[in-house]
Amino acid sequence: MATTPAGKSLSVVAPQEDFDPGIAVVSTMSPQNPGLPPEHLRVTDLDPKEEKKAERLIALFFILSIVGSVFAAVAYVSFPIVSGDMQSVRNNNLFVGLGITVSLLGVGIGAVHWAKSLMHGHELVEERHPTKGTDEERKTAVEVFSQANKESGFTRRSLVRNTLIGAFLAAPIPAVVLFRDLAPAADPIAKMKETLWAEGVRLARDPSGAPIKASEVTIGSVFHIIPEGLAELEHHRLEEKAKAAVLVMRLPLDALNELPERASWSYQGIVAYSKICTHVGCPVALYEQQTHHLLCPCHQSQFDVTNHCEVIFGPAARPLPQLPLTVDAEGYLVAQSDFTEPVGPSFWEREL
């Protein structure tokens, strides 16, 4: 595809220290670099009046900056924050901010304009040198290392050297165990497999904690549910909620397609599913009433409530776990048991 006949006018430069032989191609017939172009004089170089004008303009920017600084301090006092009044917060933010903006931009524009219009304008040239040290420096460095090696016997005394390396490698061992107490002694895997749900625990509204009756769940409605008693927990409230949050929906019986082994887990079309996505654990909070689909707003996994919450779209791999429910003597919805599988995102030991 080369557009000129290759080879003839190009020669492979003889292998040098810095070259890999036969690879870098340098054209010896390339045109001459014309050198620096003649200096271009600015209007401020030619006209003293313009120079004076630029000087005044730059000073004006610096003065403007001073004005901005003072204005910001004045605004800080004259636009106080009135508790509960969001407009006062907005004004304080705006006017203090604009004052500081003028203060900063004044200095910036002034300095750049100074550099561009008044400071000595033409370009200067500096020679580059190879990045590596000179041959002499490199020789000295090699001598220093070999001298140090001779004096210490670093390569000669291999027993000392190797045990030292071993000691260095072993040094981080204490650090590994030191981090164990970042978390409590209890086994996390056991914790992840249980939630606050148990036989007879009432389903309660999130966040009020008021129990809910089966008769309150009408067809098409959706309730955000927590186990009764969770809202009053003193400790680990959020940890428990992150596992126990549930969605309760009532579907027309003909729309509900239940697994035979789960036929007794619902009550008159009322079903409860974990609200924690099986993908990475976001709350699956969006319920599409017409299609009975649940949508996770984080990564758009979709679950079909009519088909035991199987995944119909998105990156999630497993259906949402179902909470078996029934009603107690007073008509309140209660859990039959805990979930029968771990809720939330997958993990290595999940199936053990």
Added chain:
Amino acid sequence: MSTTVENQTTTPQGPGMRFTSKAANYVDERTSASTAVKALGRKIFPDHWSFMLGEVALYSFIVILISGTFLTLFYDPSMTEVEYEGSYLPLRGIEMSVAYHTSLDLSFDVRGGLLMRQVHHWAALLFIAAIGLHMLRVFFTGAFRKPRELNWIVGFVLFVLAMAEGFTGYSLPDDLLSGNGLRIIDGMIKAFPVVGVWMSYLFFGDEFPGTVVIQRLYVLHIMLLPAILIATLAIHMVLLVVNKHTQFAGPGRTNDNVVGSPVLPVFAAKAGGFFFLVFGVIMLIASLFTINPIWNYGPYDPSPVSAGTQPDWYIGFADGALRLVPPGWEFVLLGYTWSMNILAPTIVLIVFLVLVAAYPFIEAWVTGDKREHHIADRPRNAPVRTAIGAAGVTLYAVMWAAASSDLVATHFKLTIEGVITTLQVLLILGPIAAFMITKRTCLALQRKDREIALHGYESGRIVRLPGGEYVEVHEQLDDYERWRLLDFEEYKPLTVRPNPNGKITAGTRVRAGLSRWFFEDRVMPVEAKELEGAKH
């Protein structure tokens, strides 16, 4: 052509200078600062708009340090639950962590507090954006080549640190949105084979969300990560000085010199002024535009979430990668759960980042070129590198777009399934198409350059010759303009040659194959002879 730096030694005059010279003498006698001034004071920096991108990153980092220090004076990272009693009425009486409470207080009860929070957040967004653009500039101009490969790695580490700083900082207000971000991180960590559950458990100090993670993120965010970042930044700057800046091809500019302005006074004035401009623009944005209105989200609670949740833009590509996985990518093997729906995108991201970091070494191996390079390539003059870059940008852009798949669907009235499926296809085909289009475009531009260098540009002036023929007059470039089009290096594909033992190794074959892929299609630089020929 080879003028050296001017040394203007003038004796200080005037009352102002007398004080300055005395002060300078005082300092020098105690620090030998004159050595540094001599070495660096008239150091030359070349000028080009694209060289400012790195400066923007540096200056926004300084702004981050200044504004962040202000925030630490009012913020408390405790996750203890308290009832809100501050001045934002809609949240009064709600249980929340001290961290969220103090974030609200510094926004609504401290004068200038909201301003500093917004300065901090906007500066952080600009910091990472500027780093990204700076990396693209370095990549597309080949400024990562010898002797700057190591500084590319240092810069890459800075990029990763900046994202880590961004994410840890984003989580500190402990609001609903950032809490969901942490929840996603937790879910991702848990998916890792063998160590996942334990890493999450130790990091959160209990089951998610625990009561310590904000404090731990705070320590990372304001101490450990900034310390590493500043040290890395120092290495980046030292190597910049040692290697001297690259420059674009131009008249008088060669691989052995650097043409530009001296540090004192012109570059210092421009760069110093530019710091104030960057700071000023961030301040202006922070005064006018709200960023991260945490008061709208409420405190973190594992149950609620709002539709259209999005991470900050720089984490978007990772979030988007998660969204693009088709359903069902998980299996159980030997009793253990393999969550490929999380592992696969994570591996893609890691491979992508490793390739970015390793690219200078890959290209150096393919070209076999061990020369130092100080002239920045115009992207068109390295078509395959530019095409690889375009493919990488496309891959990143598709993953980034996927992070907004739900908003794209709602704003443009599309189905979410349609958007995701389209992006899945684009993820594969987009980079390939970008590669081919970019490479062809580069070659075409090179041919155009060649044409202009040899025959001038079309002037648009039509002349009728005495014989009745109409021709368009071509205007020639002057020598200085033309040189910009001529000065680039040519590579040829490597041929397979046996090594000293007379063997052709597999490595040689791979290298030759890659080299052919890189340099098979190429446009040769104009030679002096051609130029002479064209003139007559």
